[in-house]
Amino acid sequence: MDFYDVIKNRRSIRNYKSDPVPQESLQRIAEAVYFAPSACNMKPWKIKIVTDPELRAKIAANYTQAWLAEAPAIAVIMGNNKQCWERFEGDPIVQIDIGIAMEHLVLAATAEGLATCWICAYEIKKMNAVMDIKDPWNVLAISPLGYSDAVPKDIPYKDLNKIFEVI
């Protein structure tokens, strides 16, 4: 798929078929994540693709919407807020770094014909416990990964000229 078609085809999908994600797609998605840039090349994150039904159910139970349990896989990105570059003001850059890595995953998944949906609406401490990880690691985002079982409705986006300007 052409890069710009991938960008335009990506939508947040909230209904999934149960078909598993092919291993070859996972391999190409992993490579796309590998090439993600990060501040000082520290890559302060780890991604786990959870296919185990029990663990998926626990993750889904920690999210407000039942549809998450339908997806055959859930991508979980964990960020390390100590071993990452810090801005001059002292703020850890981890949230930006994980955002880039996760979006590489999301766009690569789209190119594979797979669907995703960024999810951050959960209690981080509870999700850390589910994933059995401890400080300085935190589960900063998750996404279902699988084949779409929905045609997403058109939604309004902000006017391009209000969010992007050449000055």
Ligand SMILES: Cc1cc2nc3c(=O)[nH]c(=O)nc-3n(C[C@H](O)[C@H](O)[C@H](O)COP(=O)(O)O)c2cc1C
């Ligand atoms: C950082 C981030 C967090 C999000 N968290 C959630 C979430 O918890 N649950 C959800 O259903 N969608 C979530 N979304 C998806 C947005 O609602 C969605 O991207 C937006 O409505 C635009 O729709 P589109 O992705 O189909 O273009 C999140 C998106 C981003 C980028």
